[in-house]
Amino acid sequence: MRRLPVLLAALLTISAAPPPMVDAARLVDETPAPTLSAYRLFVDRGARQPAPGVTRYTLNTPLFSDYAEKFRFAFLPAGTSAQYTAAGVLDFPIGTALVKTFAYPADFRRPDADVRFIETRLLVRRATGWVPLSYVWNAGQTEALLKRAGSRVAVDFIDATGRSRTIDYAVPNTNQCKQCHQQGGDVTPIGPTAGNLNDGHQLAEWAALGRLAGLPAEPPRLPRWDDGSAPVADRARAYLDVNCGHCHSRSGLASNSGLYLRFSETGAAAQGIFKRPVAAGRGSGGLSFAIVPGDPDASIIVHRMASNEPGVMMPQFGRSLPHAEGVALVRAYIAAMPPGTAPQY
Amino acid sequence: MHKLPCLGSAPPLSAPLSSAPLLSTPLPSTTLSSITLIAVALMAAAPAQARVLVVQPGADAQERLQTALIDAKTGDTVRLSAGRFALGDGLSLDVAGVTVAGAGPGRTILDFTGQKGEGEGLLITASNVLVRDLAVENARGNGIKSKGSDGISFVNLRVEWTGGPKASNGAYGVYPVASQHVLIDRVFVRGASDAGIYVGQSQQIIVRGNRAEGNVAGIEIENSYYADVHDNVATGNTGGILVFDLPDLPQQGGHGVRLFHNQVVANNLPNFAGKGNIVASVPPGTGVMVMANRDIHVFDNDIGGNNGNGVMIVAYPRSFTDVNYNPLPRAIMVRDNRYAGNGGKPAFPGGVEIAGALGGTLPPVMWDGVTGYTIPGGGGATADAGVMVSDGPMVNLNLKMQGAPPTAAQPALAAKATATLPEPPLVVLPAAQEARAARTAAR
Numbered sequence: 078m079r080r081l082p083v084l085l086a087a088l089l090t091i092s093a094a095p096p097p098m099v100d101a102a103r104l105v106d107e108t109p110a111p112t113l114s115a116y117r118l119f120v121d122r123g124a125r126q127p128a129p130g131v132t133r134y135t136l137n138t139p140l141f142s143d144y145a146e147k148f149r150f151a152f153l154p155a156g157t158s159a160q161y162t163a164a165g166v167l168d169f170p171i172g173t174a175l176v177k178t179f180a181y182p183a184d185f186r187r188p189d190a191d192v193r194f195i196e197t198r199l200l201v202r203r204a205t206g207w208v209p210l211s212y213v214w215n216a217g218q219t220e221a222l223l224k225r226a227g228s229r230v231a232v233d234f235i236d237a238t239g240r241s242r243t244i245d246y247a248v249p250n251t252n253q254c255k256q257c258h259q260q261g262g263d264v265t266p267i268g269p270t271a272g273n274l275n276d277g278h279q280l281a282e283w284a285a286l287g288r289l290a291g292l293p294a295e296p297p298r299l300p301r302w303d304d305g306s307a308p309v310a311d312r313a314r315a316y317l318d319v320n321c322g323h324c325h326s327r328s329g330l331a332s333n334s335g336l337y338l339r340f341s342e343t344g345a346a347a348q349g350i351f352k353r354p355v356a357a358g359r360g361s362g363g364l365s366f367a368i369v370p371g372d373p374d375a376s377i378i379v380h381r382m383a384s385n386e387p388g389v390m391m392p393q394f395g396r397s398l399p400h401a402e403g404v405a406l407v408r409a410y411i412a413a414m415p416p417g418t419a420p421q422y
Numbered sequence: 423m424h425k426l427p428c429l430g431s432a433p434p435l436s437a438p439l440s441s442a443p444l445l446s447t448p449l450p451s452t453t454l455s456s457i458t459l460i461a462v463a464l465m466a467a468a469p470a471q472a473r474v475l476v477v478q479p480g481a482d483a484q485e486r487l488q489t490a491l492i493d494a495k496t497g498d499t500v501r502l503s504a505g506r507f508a509l510g511d512g513l514s515l516d517v518a519g520v521t522v523a524g525a526g527p528g529r530t531i532l533d534f535t536g537q538k539g540e541g542e543g544l545l546i547t548a549s550n551v552l553v554r555d556l557a558v559e560n561a562r563g564n565g566i567k568s569k570g571s572d573g574i575s576f577v578n579l580r581v582e583w584t585g586g587p588k589a590s591n592g593a594y595g596v597y598p599v600a601s602q603h604v605l606i607d608r609v610f611v612r613g614a615s616d617a618g619i620y621v622g623q624s625q626q627i628i629v630r631g632n633r634a635e636g637n638v639a640g641i642e643i644e645n646s647y648y649a650d651v652h653d654n655v656a657t658g659n660t661g662g663i664l665v666f667d668l669p670d671l672p673q674q675g676g677h678g679v680r681l682f683h684n685q686v687v688a689n690n691l692p693n694f695a696g697k698g699n700i701v702a703s704v705p706p707g708t709g710v711m712v713m714a715n716r717d718i719h720v721f722d723n724d725i726g727g728n729n730g731n732g733v734m735i736v737a738y739p740r741s742f743t744d745v746n747y748n749p750l751p752r753a754i755m756v757r758d759n760r761y762a763g764n765g766g767k768p769a770f771p772g773g774v775e776i777a778g779a780l781g782g783t784l785p786p787v788m789w790d791g792v793t794g795y796t797i798p799g800g801g802g803a804t805a806d807a808g809v810m811v812s813d814g815p816m817v818n819l820n821l822k823m824q825g826a827p828p829t830a831a832q833p834a835l836a837a838k839a840t841a842t843l844p845e846p847p848l849v850v851l852p853a854a855q856e857a858r859a860a861r862t863a864a865r
Binding site: 225226227228229245247250251252253255256259327330332333335345346347351352353354355356357358359360361362363364365366377386387388393394397420421422 | 484485486488489491492510511512514515516537538539540541545547561562563564569589590591592593594597599600615616620622623668670671672673695696697698699700739740741742743744825827
């Protein structure tokens, strides 16, 4: 999957070659380009090949988005580097573009064949802050057009088990981008934290290329949610961090809930353990606590993750299917918790 | 059913409309001048040329309306024409200083019956926003929510679940949270499976002239500071008007709420809230309910026909682990209310027995008599001020300690209080916010 040698070669080439072909000025222009191609982030019309200076990266634990494959890239202006931060996302320089394409292979048993791009999302760091943009691919897969008000796209695919599936894929509108990406008053990326980028070599490669400064010898490492060798609680909490923790943080959209699902949270009630719902309404499903240790069936968090119904389902948007594997992981995490002491009244 | 016809206003799918779905229409000069004057007078930060973005119902309403809500700039009005907007997803507004105005709550209808995503019909995450003169129907989650807004006004709205009270209805009709300078004025809410009008973790709040019926809670003020709730009608709900304070939240220690000039009548609806939510514990037949909080004044209301308590004052009844939380109601003043026909058929555990011991009917006011609690981790605390009821009569259940079961009640009629408590200050919203909300709806 990773085409690191190619990328490395490309990056090494540009250090001594003509300026990168990405239109860095267009990226930070106050008016977004109507087409993705205008930024020249890719060398081909179908955006399969990144331009020089555009680096593919991966995350240990990604956001679930209706099983979409995601191709992530970072573009940093020539001569700049991101600054390492131990908590939160890396401090990327102005002019950075984080690029993420959402795609579906026709058949997940052959993931590299017949891959249909649905949308490509950009987070661009202008001088005034990060700006989210979404470009939706045309049927011919030759161009992606700016879409600010969101859209629904019918997507058919055969899943990894051979089952035929149809989803009503939702392209987020600009406000929805911000609903997840806003912390306090600022829009911020979510994925590229040191911990989530740290797969053992990716951060070191960025540092070696001069794109990351201040990398310590032992940066934190967020577990892979699907790494069977890691403790289930760590994997589940990494999953909840990435899938829920952007809203369910102390400065996110769900700050008023009192339920905080960041990996770094330590308080039992804040993590949901014997925490009562506040404004869940019918989302509680008739259950009394976000998490009842040892009892996933009695835990609201499982009920809402498994639901597909607006007003009940969590996350509130960004998926139309439940993530069976994610639900199973969180169920296992709760089932393995020592029962603890339930409130007496 | 509020099945309005399209009022003949749905536009034909003409080429101009589909190619330029958002019409930026200059107003007639008379209207324009008045609006411009108001805009200039009230919104110093607004650009000189406030625009009106007109959105019609019809095909692609979702995208056209959401586009307008994204395109609007400070000072602009997004005007929704009369008719029914069929919406498949939640809407959101994140631009400060925008007005979203319909042609009236019976004429402009945002219909979320087919909603496929999002937790609200309309989510507002910006300050100085006014939503007025429209209806939200059958939102799958909440009707209209604001989060983190400073200066948020909901005026002349209808938020309704048209199938009647159902557990599958959305939770809240109008739902400002973590907001300040909140105005909820002339809003009609029916069918919410939690609270029709819910103000959470907010400050400086006015809730006036609204009508809440057929919800679990009619109006609920929760974990909030300084609210004037007056001249509302709460009827046909499970509980009429609630003032709650809950633990484990970023803002708690609710205080400074005045409930006055309200009609709190016949709130006897069976509770249809999802279990686990605090309002699921509200017994049918509750007029006014104060849970925890301090400096709450209930006066000059008409409270009648509620089969349980006209006014119920209780401690937070559940165990909690938050050391910063005080579960006791403190400095509660109840005076000069008019009571009639309350307490004839209490539905809470032990209610019938208590009523029986007191001659068959509950007195209009009931206090659980909890004056102490155990601080999580150790130590005890007591209420630092009392419950003053000068109208009544009031029954005191004398439960003493937070968490005591209802079976421990030792009900006794309490003497009427003669002292008074200092009243919370009048809530005054910024003059610009009030003036903007008072402007006559444009047609």
